[in-house]
Amino acid sequence: MLRLLSFAALLATWWIVSLLAGDAKLPPPPAVFAAMIAEAGSGALFFNLGVTLVRVALAFTLAMSLGAAIGYLMGRVRLADRFGDPWLILLLNLPALVVIVLAYIWAGLTEAAAIAAIAINKLPTAVVTLREGARALDASLDEMATVFALPPWKKFRHVILPQLAPYVAAAARSGLSLVWKIVLVAELLGRPNGVGFEIGVAFQLFDVPLLLAYSLSFAAVVLVIETVLVQPFEARASRWRPRAA
Amino acid sequence: MRLEVEIAGKTFRNAAGERHDVIAGIAFALDRGEVGVFVGPSGCGKSTMLRILAGLDHDFQGRVSRPVDARLGAVFQEPRLLPWRSVEENVRLVAPLADEAKLSALFEILELKAHRNHFPGELSLGLARRVALARAFAVEPDFLILDEPLASLDAALAARLRDQIALLVDGRSVITLLVTHDVDDAVRLGDRLFLLSPRPARILAELPIRMPRGGRGDAEIAAIKLDIMRRINGDTIEPGA
Numbered sequence: 001m002l003r004l005l006s007f008a009a010l011l012a013t014w015w016i017v018s019l020l021a022g023d024a025k026l027p028p029p030p031a032v033f034a035a036m037i038a039e040a041g042s043g044a045l046f047f048n049l050g051v052t053l054v055r056v057a058l059a060f061t062l063a064m065s066l067g068a069a070i071g072y073l074m075g076r077v078r079l080a081d082r083f084g085d086p087w088l089i090l091l092l093n094l095p096a097l098v099v100i101v102l103a104y105i106w107a108g109l110t111e112a113a114a115i116a117a118i119a120i121n122k123l124p125t126a127v128v129t130l131r132e133g134a135r136a137l138d139a140s141l142d143e144m145a146t147v148f149a150l151p152p153w154k155k156f157r158h159v160i161l162p163q164l165a166p167y168v169a170a171a172a173r174s175g176l177s178l179v180w181k182i183v184l185v186a187e188l189l190g191r192p193n194g195v196g197f198e199i200g201v202a203f204q205l206f207d208v209p210l211l212l213a214y215s216l217s218f219a220a221v222v223l224v225i226e227t228v229l230v231q232p233f234e235a236r237a238s239r240w241r242p243r244a245a
Numbered sequence: 246m247r248l249e250v251e252i253a254g255k256t257f258r259n260a261a262g263e264r265h266d267v268i269a270g271i272a273f274a275l276d277r278g279e280v281g282v283f284v285g286p287s288g289c290g291k292s293t294m295l296r297i298l299a300g301l302d303h304d305f306q307g308r309v310s311r312p313v314d315a316r317l318g319a320v321f322q323e324p325r326l327l328p329w330r331s332v333e334e335n336v337r338l339v340a341p342l343a344d345e346a347k348l349s350a351l352f353e354i355l356e357l358k359a360h361r362n363h364f365p366g367e368l369s370l371g372l373a374r375r376v377a378l379a380r381a382f383a384v385e386p387d388f389l390i391l392d393e394p395l396a397s398l399d400a401a402l403a404a405r406l407r408d409q410i411a412l413l414v415d416g417r418s419v420i421t422l423l424v425t426h427d428v429d430d431a432v433r434l435g436d437r438l439f440l441l442s443p444r445p446a447r448i449l450a451e452l453p454i455r456m457p458r459g460g461r462g463d464a465e466i467a468a469i470k471l472d473i474m475r476r477i478n479g480d481t482i483e484p485g486a
Contacts, residue, residue, distance in 0.1 A: 140323065140325050141325060141327065143296075143299075143325075144319075144321065144325040146300070146301060147299050147301065147317055147319045147390075148317070148318070148319070148380075148384065149316075149317065150338070150339065154338065158327060158330060159327060162327070162329040162330075240328055240329040240330075240364045241366065
């Protein structure tokens with residue numbers, strides 16, 4: 001109920017501001033919805049959202065799996081940590097734009113370059129989070145597994161993975177929000193389709209309703225994925241806690 | 246099958262780089278079916294010794310020859326259960342071969358039947374300790390390590406569990422190593438008692454109890470305890486006495 005009220009308040013604020021600022025700068029909600037419906041009617045909205053989502057999914061999966069593996073290794077093996085740390089600091093502080101531009105220069109304006117660039121931007125944060133998780137592993141449970149001679153895969157599945165789950169969830173959460181932002185930049189700079197490309201077009205034509213139509217649709221998709229996928233995973237990973245936070 | 250232990254010394258280095266001797270000299274051997282009980286003051290190095298015997302710590306002087314292929318079961322000082330697995334899953338995980346009948350019997354004995362599907366976070370410490378005991382018994386160990394398994398349990402339950410431990414170690418020929426500071430538990434469960442000195446630990450005295458566990462009445466136990474108390478208080482006995 002409160003959420004609904006908050007949403008209504010947002011809409012009302014938007015409408016009032018649009019009246020004050022004028023249509024050219026901020027069109028009122030009906031104009032934006034009309035643009036949204038027009039794009040949906042032609043199929044362009046769904047096509048572009050779909051293309052962007054596929055890029056997000058690929059880059060996210062790539063960065064998460066690679067980042068988790070590297071992070072776990074760095075958290076468990078001191079040598080790996082000391083070797084990988086300078087790389088990590090470099091990657092963490094490299095601006096997303098630099099990675100994207102270099103990827104397009106080196107690999108051409110290709111799909112692979114876009115996805116790799118997005119993944120490389122997300123990778124270091126996943127590594128850092130998982131490294132923290134691997135460092136926080138409970139040594140006493142490790143000893144328990146050793147004493148009872150648990151086979152390695154069983155130990156990983158039942159002793160280590162549940163301890164890493166909150167960190168994986170945190171990395172997924174923050175990583176996803178990062179990917180949402182970067183994918184649009186990558187599309188704007190070097191792809192012929194996707195939400196980022198359409199927003200670029202709308203910017204060049206000063207078509208503010210179209211720009212907002214794509215932005216809001218995109219935000220809605222992000223919201224749905226957060227509530228349908230990310231939050232249930234977090235809840236499941238922490239269901240054993242007597243009182244889940 | 247025999248456990249032979251000769252730990253000549255074990256030192257720790259603390260964060261400041263100072264060396265601390267934890268174990269000065271512990272040597273003994275245990276045969277199948279024997280319960281060796283180590284009694285000593287808090288912080289004397291008992292748990293360090295158990296870690297070495299469990300194969301968790303290889304950084305010591307001396308040697309430990311454990312029976313080859315022996316299944317190890319252990320109850321740590323803290324329960325060390327997996328908080329994200331239910332009581333039953335915790336036990337089944339380490340003992341995948343245990344059948345349902347055996348597990349039910351074990352849960353029955355340890356009064357855990359009502360808690361099979363609970364998570365460890367929902368259990369009291371006493372209950373969690375019982376789960377840890379169930380886990381160690383479920384693997385049908387050849388070598389059983391018990392680090393203060395009855396601490397923080399109420400007297401009646403501790404007595405019942407003690408009887409259950411006695412039943413188990415008598416039922417199959419297992420090498421059992423029990424560490425406790427409760428002389429009563431030691432005398433009721435042990436075949437051989439080892440009295441440890443304060444840190445760095447060495448064996449002050451070894452006392453065999455020849456009477457079978459079942460036949461020890463209150464009078465015999467009181468007599469043995471008196472003997473032990475005398476030895477502990479009169480610190481003059483040499484090792485091996």
